[in-house]
Amino acid sequence: MQENNIKDTYDSVPYTSNPFAISSIFRLEAIAKMSGFEPAPHEKCCVLELGCSFGGNLMMSALRCPDSEFIGIDLSSEQIERGSKIVEQMGIKNLKLIQGDISQIATGGGAVEKPTKSLIISSFMAFIAGCLILSKMLFLKWAKTTLARTD
Known part of the structure; x- marks a missing residue:
């Protein structure tokens, strides 16, 4: 019952979907290589969002x-239908x-096979990464002005 209420909310309130530079596969591949991984x-x-x-x-x-190969999953049937038309x-x-x-x-109940080498991204992860970067920038700005003061 609750699952249908959540899905109905997503279906009734359309939201935008734009490319996020922070989750670009080119950027993520470079970061993984610089971190010592072999993506x-x-x-x-294969990218799963x-x-x-x-x-x-x-x-x-x-x-x-x-x-x-790119696979996107969303709870909203309205969004998936809209996107499928655009893709076509x-x-x-x-x-x-x-x-x-x-x-x-x-939990294994879906129709997506687990690829051997894949990259999983999500808008939420991109949002969190953006918040972390912004927090770091604000902290560095604060530290620079605060620590530079001589009282």
Whole structure:
């Protein structure tokens, strides 16, 4: 019952879906390499976005990396339907949008097979990363002005 209420809320309140530079597969690949990991190359990888809205964050990467696979999952059937129409109109063949509850997919109840080398992103993770960067910038600005004072 509660799950339907949440889904109905997402369906009735449309939200935008834009590309986020912070979750760009090119950026994430570079960060992973600099951190000592061996990520799948962006030219041939699988990207799974949780809470993808209508897939706007994935569309740009899917167009730029035609040999990679992109999967977006969102609870809202309205958003997935909207995004699927856009994907079809744009002729994007390597992007699949799925309506589903990510908690069910995470427990094995979904229709997504777990790829061996994949990158999982979410708008929420991009938001948190943005908040962390902003917090760091504000702290450094505060520290610079506060620690430079001589009282």
